[in-house]
Amino acid sequence: DVKVTQSSRYLVKRTGEKVFLECVQDMDHENMFWYRQDPGLGLRLIYFSYDVKMKEKGDIPEGYSVSREKKERFSLILESASTNQTSMYLCASSLRRELFFGSGTQLSVL
Amino acid sequence: AQSVAQPEDQVNVAEGNPLTVKCTYSVSGNPYLFWYVQYPNRGLQFLLKYITGDNLVKGSYGFEAEFNKSQTSFHLKKPSALVSDSALYFCAVRVLGSGNTGKLIFGQGTTLQVKP
Secondary structure: OOOOOOOOEEEEEEOOOOOEOOOOEEOOOOOEEEEEOOOOOOOEEEEEEOOHHHHHHHHOOOOOOEEEEEEOOOEEOOOOHHHHOEEEEEEEEEEEEEEEEEEOOEEEEE | OEEEOOOOOEEEEEEEOOOOEEEEEEEEOOOOOEEEEEEOOOOOEEEEEEOOOOOOOOHHHEEEEEEEEEEEEEEEHHHHOOOOHHEEEEEEEEEEEEHEEEEEEEOOEEEEEEOO
16 A cells, blocks of 8 residues: 655644655655645645656745655745644645545644 | 636535535646545545546445536536545546646535435
8 A cells, every 4th residue: 555654743833933844655656746725725736746856836835845855755844934824734646647645734833 | 727616615415315526627638537535634535537438437435426528527426325425525637737747736625414
């Protein structure tokens, strides 16, 4: 079975902090994605990566950056967390057009 | 603009009755369409996909979906609902980014409530 692991299930941070969300997949997938999920808005793509050190902006990249130094790991970085970044963050990897998701990280920024 | 719409925030159905969760899409070219389900406090799980071929696609847990090109729809269906089907359902369409990398655009989600 494909496993996509997000390092934290719940995270509470303060405004202005630098936040790292980590995601690891164990199936050697080329593509990895970061989405945020908000009620009534569905999932919105923040960034994705199609290879090591390669990244592409999604629909809502402002306030975020990413890092992919190794194929299995894709990190989402909030440079200076703000309250409007309180959300559920979902990481995914893909093979043959199908996405496999992690369990999500619920981030609260106070 | 390429998009996916789920017109119903919530669908209520009695256990044993058929269910339909609606999805319409707007993309250029031939669509690749997906349904995912999310149970409370869990990530999304893949249910089924349409790439090409038969318009009726069968997936996990007894779900199926019907692709209708003329109506640009991909409705999720099940002949007999179970209480355990209660969850949040997402429709998605694959679009190509730069470098021909595929990404999924999701609808806003529909909560399915199945009552005993």
